[in-house]
Amino acid sequence: MGKSNLDLINECDAFPYYHDNPADYQKYIANYHAFKISGYNETFGLVLNSIVEKFPWPKEHWDVDSESRTVTLLVPKGATEAERSAVLAQTLETAAKSGNFEVLKGWRNELYPIYGPQKELVASVERAGSSLFGILSYGVHMTAYTKDPEKGIQIWVPRRSRTKQTYPGMLDNTVGGGIATGEEPFESLVREAMEEASLPEDIVRRDAKSCGCITYTYVRDERAGGETGLLQPECEYVYDLPLDPSVVLKPCDTEVEEFQLWSIEQVKEALSNGEFKPNCALVLIDFFIRHGFLTPENERDYLEILARIHRRHEFPTA
Structure with missing residues (x-):
């Protein structure tokens, strides 16, 4: 058939729906860290726990909190879209050079947008790395x-x-x-x-x-x-x-x-x-x-x- x-x-x-079974949803989502950007309360994506564990997060640009299961891009107050994008690019380029991430072997040199709550462009990220952050x-x-x-x-x-x-x-x-x-x-x-x-x-x-x-x-x-x-x-x-x-x-x-x-x-x-x-x-x-x-x-x-x-x-x- x-x-x-x-x-x-x-x-x-x-991906499961919370209202279908709240308990199962919470169990499923525990496999991910929320991708945050400093200056925003919103979650911009979900990062698989196994990716978080092996990803080379530069401490000066990232805060990884295993207790709250969050990964936060750290940028100065008033940072521009270009500045946020530059940190994301640098982070992904380092990860790609490590050879530890299969999706990054398909590097496209094409940027995908990340939008904020007012539909503003918050940052851009290399297409091949977008799924690592689970962005829309x-x-x-x-x-x-x-x-x-x-x-x-x-x-x-x-x-x-x-x-x-x-x-x-x-x-x-x-x-x-x-x-x-x-x-x-x-x-x-x-x-x-x-x-x-x-x-x-x-x-x-x-x-x-x-x-x-x-x-x-x-x-x-x-x-x-x-x-x-x-x-x-x-x-x-x-x-x-x-x-x-x-x-x-x-x-x-x-x-x-x-x-x-x-x-x-x-x-x-x-x-x-x-x-x-x-x-x-x-x-x-x-x-x-x-x-x-x-x-x-x-x-x-x-x-x-x-x-x-x-x-x-x-x-x-x-």
């Missing part, structure tokens, strides 16, 4: 599809390169990628569409439709590459792109192996078989809901699914 839609949700939105990250995902009078809706589905560090060989959304510091969601989408699917900028700017977002908290497993158990809370801005049947997608970089144009039933079968990258499954479920393929009449877990792909995160959001 294959995976149900709720199974796919549980696999991606894997942002991305864009787009489903490109065609409409045929006889075949109905068909979706362009890429297969990730089998040499890719994360989720090698798994199926993906038509276009997807992270949003770097200072980048607007739509501009990120335009860039990723050309890089991954050879989609011309004018087509994306003219026809891509913003369809909201999905939110969840993923707990990284072996498929993600590197250390397991790291938290990855995410917000993905979702877009649809209706394409003329004459448009054929093809890889533009080495991250995608091939594109295939699949029927809704083929996509559903691959989802059931667990062939899609976990968060991509959620984007497709959201697509099915919005286009009427997944309804209260054909999905008994409809309400829970709808709620779970719109998680209210525990950390400040932009």
Whole structure:
């Protein structure tokens, strides 16, 4: 028996909810230290205890309190975003040189933003190290599809390169990628569409439709590459792109192996078989809901699914 839609949700939105079972939640969260920044009361992420224990925390910049299970970035009062970011960069560069952290071997030279309670940019952190701190990250995902009078809706589905560090060989959304510091969601989408699917900028700017977002908290497993158990809370801005049947997608970089144009039933079968990258499954479920393929009449877990792909995160959001 294959995976149900709720199974796919549980696999991606894997961090427990306090109200489901407070005792189990407290037991689970005891595996993490809260990531704090001096000058703020908020928690900005959760750091796995095993990472805290082996991480090279410079004492002049960090306070590690095992009793309260907190890791606090120490900066002078009135510190700027650039100053906080510089300390984070220095800390991660030292950790990367140690060779003790698998996720840092995929260093990207790309910065992810950390936002504060007023939606202000508090700091930026190297993308490869973001999951070590368990911060909330942002991305864009787009489903490109065609409409045929006889075949109905068909979706362009890429297969990730089998040499890719994360989720090698798994199926993906038509276009997807992270949003770097200072980048607007739509501009990120335009860039990723050309890089991954050879989609011309004018087509994306003219026809891509913003369809909201999905939110969840993923707990990284072996498929993600590197250390397991790291938290990855995410917000993905979702877009649809209706394409003329004459448009054929093809890889533009080495991250995608091939594109295939699949029927809704083929996509559903691959989802059931667990062939899609976990968060991509959620984007497709959201697509099915919005286009009427997944309804209260054909999905008994409809309400829970709808709620779970719109998680209210525990950390400040932009």
